[in-house]
Amino acid sequence: LYAFPLLWMVCTALKDNTEIMRMPPTILPEAWNWNNFPDALSEFPFFLYLRNTLTIVSIQMVGNVMSASLVGYSFARLRWPGRDVWFIVLIATMMLPGAVTMIPTFIMYKNFGWMNTYLPFTVPTFCGGAFNIFLLRQFFRSIPMDLSESAKLDGCPELGIFLRIILPLCKPALATIAIFGFMGCWNDYMGPLLYLNDETKFTLTYGLRTFQMEHDTDWPHLMAAATIISIPTILIFFLCQRYFIEGITLTGMKG
Secondary structure, three states: OOOHHHHHHHHHHOOOHHHHOOOOOOOOOOOOOOOHHHHHHHOOOHHHHHHHHHHHHHHHHHHHHHHHHHHHHHHHHOOOOOHHHHHHHHHHHHHOOHHHHHHHHHHHHHHHOOOOOOHHHHHHHHHOOHHHHHHHHHHHHOOOHHHHHHHHHOOOOHHHHHHHHHHHHOHHHHHHHHHHHHHHHHOOOHHHHHHOOOHHHOOHHHHHHHHHHHOOOOHHHHHHHHHHHHHHHHHHHHHOHHHHHHHHHHHOOOO
8 A cells, every 4th residue: 555656656657648548547558668767867957967966965963863863862861950840841842833933934035145055954953953862861861870870980070970881771772863854854845945956066866856847747747756756765764664663662661
């Protein structure tokens, strides 16, 4: 059921326009037109958009993992005044839909002079995301405090405990955050639509939309381009599925 849209997309990418418009429709193509894929890549600057997307994705993944791990560790294993209150405030921000914050955020970034740059996509990730922080906090709380106390008795500073003991034990949760960040950034369309107007800075999803507007009736090439863009997300999910499931499962073991 879930794979059928992907199957339909791939099969459509291997047909020609005449076969696509034929009634009744068929799933498998009669003639396998593999040339649709290189032809689609030649009709828009795919590799330029790929480079732009990978640049944003790489910075976002580093920012998400770094900020969420530091803040989550603070909420889970350090004691400081108002910790629980600020954690409630953090969780409350998850209730705000994106449509509510979209216009204020756009005005703020415009006043910063960040329009037509990658800063709106990269800088906020170093400030921490509520869901990522919550996920890592729950994972950190499942690690026995005896490990940290033993390290303190040996003279290890708090930062050393975090880097040498806690982080190596949290690889599944960190991988989960990295996967979420990759998927969200790779498929992001609204962000580039709001902040980018230079075609040389477009991402793959925004570039695919411009390709669609220029070739709205060229379904084989459009589906071929969509198939190529979807391949990395499919591969990442299947290759990292074990870490993803393990991170989600272990996070819910202790509240």
